[in-house]
Amino acid sequence: MVHLKTAVVAKDVSYTYPDGTLGVKDVSLSISEGERVVLLGPNGSGKSTLIMLLSGLIPPTEGRIEILGVEPSKKNSEFLRRNVAVVFQNPDDFLFNPTVKEELLYTPAQLGIPFDDALRIAQEFAKKFEIDAILEKPPFRLSGGEKKKVSIVCSIMLNPRILFLDEPTANVDAKTRRKILEIIEKSTSTVITATHELDIVPKIGRKIVLMGMEKEIEAIGGIEILEDEKLLEKSGLI
Amino acid sequence: MELIERTLKEATNFFQNFFATERTVYRRGFLQKLDARLKLPGMLILLILPLSTFDPFKLSPMLFFILFLVLSSRIEFKLFISRIWLFTLFSFVVVLPRAFSPELTISEPGLIYAVTFSLRVFIATSLLSLIILTTPFSEIISVLRFFKLPESFISVLVITYRYITLTFSEMLRVLLARESRRVKGQSFSEIWRSGGSALGVFFIRIYERSERVYLSSISRGGFRQRPYTFPMKFGPIEAFFITFVSAIVWWYI
Numbered sequence: 001m002v003h004l005k006t007a008v009v010a011k012d013v014s015y016t017y018p019d020g021t022l023g024v025k026d027v028s029l030s031i032s033e034g035e036r037v038v039l040l041g042p043n044g045s046g047k048s049t050l051i052m053l054l055s056g057l058i059p060p061t062e063g064r065i066e067i068l069g070v071e072p073s074k075k076n077s078e079f080l081r082r083n084v085a086v087v088f089q090n091p092d093d094f095l096f097n098p099t100v101k102e103e104l105l106y107t108p109a110q111l112g113i114p115f116d117d118a119l120r121i122a123q124e125f126a127k128k129f130e131i132d133a134i135l136e137k138p139p140f141r142l143s144g145g146e147k148k149k150v151s152i153v154c155s156i157m158l159n160p161r162i163l164f165l166d167e168p169t170a171n172v173d174a175k176t177r178r179k180i181l182e183i184i185e186k187s188t189s190t191v192i193t194a195t196h197e198l199d200i201v202p203k204i205g206r207k208i209v210l211m212g213m214e215k216e217i218e219a220i221g222g223i224e225i226l227e228d229e230k231l232l233e234k235s236g237l238i
Numbered sequence: 239m240e241l242i243e244r245t246l247k248e249a250t251n252f253f254q255n256f257f258a259t260e261r262t263v264y265r266r267g268f269l270q271k272l273d274a275r276l277k278l279p280g281m282l283i284l285l286i287l288p289l290s291t292f293d294p295f296k297l298s299p300m301l302f303f304i305l306f307l308v309l310s311s312r313i314e315f316k317l318f319i320s321r322i323w324l325f326t327l328f329s330f331v332v333v334l335p336r337a338f339s340p341e342l343t344i345s346e347p348g349l350i351y352a353v354t355f356s357l358r359v360f361i362a363t364s365l366l367s368l369i370i371l372t373t374p375f376s377e378i379i380s381v382l383r384f385f386k387l388p389e390s391f392i393s394v395l396v397i398t399y400r401y402i403t404l405t406f407s408e409m410l411r412v413l414l415a416r417e418s419r420r421v422k423g424q425s426f427s428e429i430w431r432s433g434g435s436a437l438g439v440f441f442i443r444i445y446e447r448s449e450r451v452y453l454s455s456i457s458r459g460g461f462r463q464r465p466y467t468f469p470m471k472f473g474p475i476e477a478f479f480i481t482f483v484s485a486i487v488w489w490y491i
Binding site: 052055057058077081084085086088090092093094096097098099102106107109110111136138140154155 | 264375404453455458459
């Protein structure tokens with residue numbers, strides 16, 4: 001029997017925003033390394049908050065989270081940033097450097113990767129994902145699809161062990177959508193994707209964490225969840 | 239009475255474009271090729287010298303020098319002027335009352351003072367604009383670190399730059415959203431009221447967005463600022479620039 005290493009564990013995790021709004025409630029789950037997990041749920045079910053919590057960006061107000069065997073803290077932040085990448089739902093939140101090239105070089109610089117190596121990797125990925133023509137452009141001048149592609153390339157170029165994607169195919173055209181799904185399919189990382197789009201689920205994951213409007217997990221299971229109309233209806237997805 | 243919104247929109251566009259210099263920074267012009275570690279202090283010296291004098295005889299050669307830099311750096315004259323005319327005109331309007339005597343007639347020394355003052359502003363903004371138009375922001379930051387400026391100062395600069403584009407794009411979105419949903423004209427009091435609430439919404443939005451940008455920067459390695467350093471170069475362009483700056487310093491002294 002093969003024992004997979006645990007990538008992320010959440011135990012009785014709840015999060016309440018400072019203004020009192022409930023983010024997520026009593027979430028417990030375990031994700032193994034190499035797994036493809038889909039956080040499926042309607043708008044407002046707490047998927048984005050859960051991504052922030054599971055990636056260690058915000059601390060839970062209750063409960064405990066472990067990522068690759070460590071609890072997120074200031075002390076572990078470098079380890080986590082080296083191994084965990086997050087693609088935000090809105091690329092305007094994610095891209096803040098003067099040019100696309102500097103966006104691609106931002107994390108390598110923070111992690112102390114030599115400039116020549118970083119530039120080589122950035123150029124390689126830029127070519128592969130057809131963003132090489134926009135390297136000198138400021139991100140805020142790009143189209144929605146281009147911004148999304150740049151955010152994803154920024155996150156995957158250093159081959160993180162865990163990749164979180166928040167609504168990666170929202171507001172993009174068919175071609176970009178295909179490309180993004182291809183990236184997820186080919187990735188060798190543990191990929192955790194939040195989405196409300198039922199049709200893409202079989203392409204991006206084998207394990208489904210279904211979130212409901214009560215900000216709680218409704219069910220955890222395999223692809224068969226998609227056939228349980230009652231459950232999907234209860235969660236508010238259909 | 240859409241004047242306020244139009245003005246805000248124009249100002250937002252102006253400042254957004256002011257920092258978007260990708261069209262010019264990567265051209266193969268004189269200032270772009272020059273090592274930034276020489277360019278910045280050199281331009282700073284050239285900027286301080288005219289500010290130390292009101293003598294038009296000493297100020298006017300700087301105009302030719304600026305013209306040379308604009309042309310040799312392959313910057314369109316229209317683009318260059320569009321970035322500085324507002325500041326020059328504003329300073330001229332501010333100082334114009336000095337041109338009038340108490341009897342409200344134009345006094346020659348006063349007029350010369352007003353023109354010279356505006357000329358100094360023109361030279362200073364021109365040189366600053368030339369730095370921005372020919373140097374990537376990341377290189378400016380590297381130079382400041384190279385000269386060991388306080389890290390707190392550099393961090394404030396980096397954060398300001400990072401959030402300024404964000405602020406302006408958010409402002410533009412709020413203004414456009416309001417415009418797209420307005421059916422009829424508003425009275426002055428209505429505009430004043432709705433303008434106040436729009437400003438409140440804008441500040442909340444910008445606060446929440448800044449929080450998300452902060453989280454994204456943390457997810458991408460944090461704000462530790464480990465910039466890449468580039469090897470210093472010294473060639474004919476650098477030698478020419480040093481000679482030129484030295485000649486101007488000698489002329490002023």
